[in-house]
Amino acid sequence: MQSEILRPVVVLIAWTLIMLLWMLATRMPAMKASGIDLSRLVGTKAADADKGLPRKVQWKAHNYNHLMEQPTLFYAVCGVIALSGTGDGANAWIAWAYVALRIAHSIWQATVNKVSMRFVLFLGSSLALAALTLHAAIAVF
DSSP, rough: OOOOOOHHHHHHHHHHHHHHHHHHHHHHHHHTTTTTTTOOOOOOOGGGGGGGSSSSHHHHHHHHTTTTTTTHHHHHHHHHHHHHOOOSTTHHHHHHHHHHHHHHHHHHHHHHHOHHHHHHHHHHHHHHHHHHHHHHHHOOO
């Protein structure tokens, strides 16, 4: 039987891939315009590009990196909730809230990037993650 909580998980994974494409669509032309030749780069890391690319281009890359961080906990806790059979109802709604807040965070960071609002969106998603974690703990202990 499918758990409803898996739907927001798939949506956040899809959103992460959209951010990857958006990052590449802006980063690659900016690298070319800045004279960065990928074929000549050896032993560098993505953060090194911060020195040579416009900030607005980097915002997409920074957000993509953020989607590799805290959301990993979201995926894990949703897996626990789904396996415990408690992935419907309130937990599914909280998971959707988490995903909506993370998508809003991505769009904000990639376009406006005013940190005070980014923090509000991050805090909201963190509270949703904490609630899911509490519910997972209740389900398995």
